Amino acid sequence: MSLNDLPPELLRPILEYVVLATSTPPKDEHAAGKSRCMQPIWSGNGQMVVRLEARPPQTNGCGLLASCKCLAVIAQDIIDTLHRTRQMVFKLDVLMVGERELWTTWLSVPSVTQIVDRLEVQVRIVDGHRDLTRRLEGEIEDSFVQSSIWIAAQAGPSSAATWAAYYILCGFLQRGTSLDLVSQPDAPFEAVLTRSRNTEPPVDREIVVREIKVEISTLLQTTPAPGNVDYSDWMDARPRRTELVSQTPVPDAEIIRIRSFCMQPAWLALYLESGMSSALSWSVYGTLLYERLGQVKFVVDEEVQIAVDVGVIFSALGRQAAGSDEWVETFRGWWKGTMKKRIQMGLGVGISEGLRE
Numbered sequence: 341m342s343l344n345d346l347p348p349e350l351l352r353p354i355l356e357y358v359v360l361a362t363s364t365p366p367k368d369e370h371a372a373g374k375s376r377c378m379q380p381i382w383s384g385n386g387q388m389v390v391r392l393e394a395r396p397p398q399t400n401g402c403g404l405l406a407s408c409k410c411l412a413v414i415a416q417d418i419i420d421t422l423h424r425t426r427q428m429v430f431k432l433d434v435l436m437v438g439e440r441e442l443w444t445t446w447l448s449v450p451s452v453t454q455i456v457d458r459l460e461v462q463v464r465i466v467d468g469h470r471d472l473t474r475r476l477e478g479e480i481e482d483s484f485v486q487s488s489i490w491i492a493a494q495a496g497p498s499s500a501a502t503w504a505a506y507y508i509l510c511g512f513l514q515r516g517t518s519l520d521l522v523s524q525p526d527a528p529f530e531a532v533l534t535r536s537r538n539t540e541p542p543v544d545r546e547i548v549v550r551e552i553k554v555e556i557s558t559l560l561q562t563t564p565a566p567g568n569v570d571y572s573d574w575m576d577a578r579p580r581r582t583e584l585v586s587q588t589p590v591p592d593a594e595i596i597r598i599r600s601f602c603m604q605p606a607w608l609a610l611y612l613e614s615g616m617s618s619a620l621s622w623s624v625y626g627t628l629l630y631e632r633l634g635q636v637k638f639v640v641d642e643e644v645q646i647a648v649d650v651g652v653i654f655s656a657l658g659r660q661a662a663g664s665d666e667w668v669e670t671f672r673g674w675w676k677g678t679m680k681k682r683i684q685m686g687l688g689v690g691i692s693e694g695l696r697e
Contacts, residue, residue, distance in 0.1 A: 344410050355411070356418050359401045362448040365433040368559065369466050372435055372443050380441055381507065389489055389504040390442050390519075397446035397517045419451045426457040426550070426686075430517075434463045434508070435559070436603070439489055442504050446517050455685060456549045459512070464559040465603055490578040490603075499578075502615040506625065509552075513632045514544050548685045550634040554612065556605040557640075565601040571610055573598055606645060609638035613646045620653055630654045631678050634687040651688035654678070 343351060366372035380391040404415035422428045431448035489501040511519035565574065577598040603611075616636065619625040629650060638646040658675050682689050 344408070352414060352418065355404060355415055356422075358404060359415065359418055359422070359450050360427075360429070360448065361400050362431055363446075365447055365462065365464075366435065366445060369435055369437045369443070372445060375445070376443060389440075389500045390444065390507055392444055392519060393446070397449050399449045399452055401451040419453075422450065423453070423455065423457070428453060428455070428457040429460060430456055430458070431460045432462075434461060436463060436465045436608075438466060439603075441489070442501075442508070444508060444519065449517050452516075454545065454547055456547060458551045458553060459549050461552065461554045463554060463556045463608065465557070465605065465608065466559050490575075501611070502618070505612055505615055506619055509633075510628055513547050513549065513628060516545055516547055546632070548632040548634075548687060550686055550688075552633070552636045553639060554609075554636065555639040556608050558602075558605060565598075565604055569598055569601060571604075571607040574601065574603075574607060575611075605640045609640055609645045613638060613648060616648055620650070630657075631681065632685075632687075649688065649690065651682060652690035654682070655690035 343354070346354070366375075375393050375395070376391050377394050380389055401415055401419055405412050407415075419428075428450055429448065430450065431446070433445040433447055435443040435445070437443055489504065490499050508519060577595045613636075616629075620629060630653075633650045635647060635649045635651065637644050637648075654675075658672070658679070679689055681687075
């Protein structure tokens with residue numbers, strides 16, 4: 341008996357299950373490491389941070405669409421229905437390994453599509469405490485200082501973790517699950533396409549995402565911070581590159597103690613939201629997000645901690661541009677064109693006077 345012999349009321353749920361199938365995420369960094377690329381991607385501030393899967397993820401629906409005509413027709417109808425009912429959901433697992441790298445693993449890729457209804461990202465923090473044992477004894481471990489993704493560039497606020505998150509997001513918007521950037525913004529953000537090694541630049545797939553849900557948790561046993569240490573204390577205590585200069589005084593015992601705690605899920609939500617807000621405020625980085633992103637929700641303990649509605653922020657830009665010089669006219673032209681595209685793609689635009697013009 342083949343699938344074609346099954347009645348429609350049984351066949352369709354089976355095929356829909358195949359299209360929306362979700363893989364089990366790696367249980368720890370050792371399991372995830374078996375499927376990693378040998379070299380991580382260069383993501384900014386002179387650090388190799390994002391480590392992709394060695395093999396590109398498989399699309400669930402491709403096998404059905406390439407099968408017999410009967411199954412292909414039903415599978416295509418299921419995919420169209422998922423789009424129409426806004427159930428096209430992609431799922432990505434991100435392991436934050438200590439304070440060194442971000443490892444991405446695709447768990448569900450339903451179909452090749454330009455419009456993604458929801459991208460569900462689960463970020464799991466692997467405790468970096470075991471990398472800091474020498475710090476508990478009051479020592480500074482130079483190898484850790486050099487590789488920590490929280491190190492800011494000189495006195496600036498942007499760390500490698502900020503650029504790594506931006507790389508993953510924009511890589512998906514441009515290239516989908518391969519996460520290869522088509523164009524690279526100016527320094528300090530840099531990307532080296534180490535997987536494809538193509539001489540020709542990849543084609544921008546112009547993917548839009550209506551909603552991103554980022555669920556943050558810890559993996560296995562972590563080192564929780566005590567109640568008297570908050571997010572600002574922890575971030576202020578992170579080492580900067582200036583500490584590599586020999587004349588820099590050794591941090592006191594309290595700073596070393598605070599550094600020994602791992603990033604907390606609630607803190608990471610604040611950190612990622614801050615990085616996104618910074619990207620949206622810079623034209624070279626924010627343009628792509630305004631054109632292709634709806635809203636982002638950061639979830640901790642099954643509750644939405646922070647929500648960023650890009651459409652509301654975008655609509656406010658139109659009211660801020662005033663005057664008649666050439667730059668303002670160029671901006672207004674881009675803003676109006678992007679507004680129409682956001683409406684067509686169902687990204688949301690908030691409420692704006694410019695929308696009624």
